[in-house]
Amino acid sequence: MIRVLLADDEPLTRAGIRTVLAADPEFEVVAEAADGREAVELVQAHRPGVVLLDIMMPRLDGLSAATEIGRTVPGTGVIMLTTFSEDEHIARAFDAGAGGFLLKTGDPRELFAGIRAVARGAACLSPEIAHWAIRRLSTGGERMTGVLRARQLAEGLTPRERAVLGLVGAGLSNAEIAGRLHVVEGTVKVFVSAILRHLEVRNRVQAAIIAYEAGLVERDL
Structure with a gap:
């Protein structure tokens, strides 16, 4: 069972989730x-597997x-x-250490899948946010300019690194990637670290965005 903590200042939103x-x-x-503030205190007290945080x-x-x-x-x-009305905050959120970004208006199935992914140490983000972010967010000081830029970044990776990046984008954890590629988990960690350095991104979510736009993510994984 995955233990979840909800944090939102709107009672109806909390009730719905x-x-x-x-x-x-x-x-x-x-x-x-x-x-x-209450969210931080309750997380410290209950130690849930995943916390859902409203940005505002x-x-x-x-x-x-x-x-x-x-x-x-x-x-x-x-x-x-x-929500997309908070796009200026999404840019900051990528540096806040979050493992996932979901739209409040998204499909409940995305919520289920996202919680499962983050609980096992993987990244998750709504496809809409991925496509938005690749065009709006800066990575390593240079503005991303869409599909072409993402593909250029991915082309600088080795074939195995591109395979790992695609699986990161699909929301797989290091252990799951290791099982799929038939390597040890430590090897995957080395690949992921090298990928993050090459892409000049800080975390798996930013890497997942590039994987989406570069066409490396298989939708049916």
């Missing part, structure tokens, strides 16, 4: 928070809460819940 998660016995909502909350916003959770409870995966 709680109802959706209740439909699957794999998930247990262990606590709810109405602001970022009182007392402490979701971005600051994500950073604090990553510092004090690194074992908890963080998924940011957002």
Whole structure:
């Protein structure tokens, strides 16, 4: 069972997400928070596997809460819940240590898959956010300019590194990638580190964005 903590200042939003998660016995909502400071305190108290954080909350916003959770409870995966009206905050969120980004208006199946992915140490993001981010966000100080730029970055990788990048983009953890490629997990970690350095990105989510736009992600994995 995956233990989940919800953090959103809108009671109706929390109730809706709680109802959706209740439909699957794999998930247990262990606590709810109405602001970022409360979210940090409850994560520290309950140690959930995954916390769902609204970006915009009182007392402490979701971005600051994500950073604090990553510092004090690194074992908890963080998924940011957002809308495109908050696009200027999404840019900051990529540096806050979150493992996933999902739209509040997305399909519940994306929520289930995202929680599972982040709980096992992988990355997740809505396809809409991936396509938005590749055009809007800067990576390594240079503005991404879409599919062409992503493909140019991917072409600088070895064939095996491109295969690993595609699996990262598909939301697989290091252990799952190792099993699929028939190598040890330590080898995958070396590949992922090399990929992040080459792409000049900070985390798996940013790498996943490039994998999406470079056409390396197999949708049916």
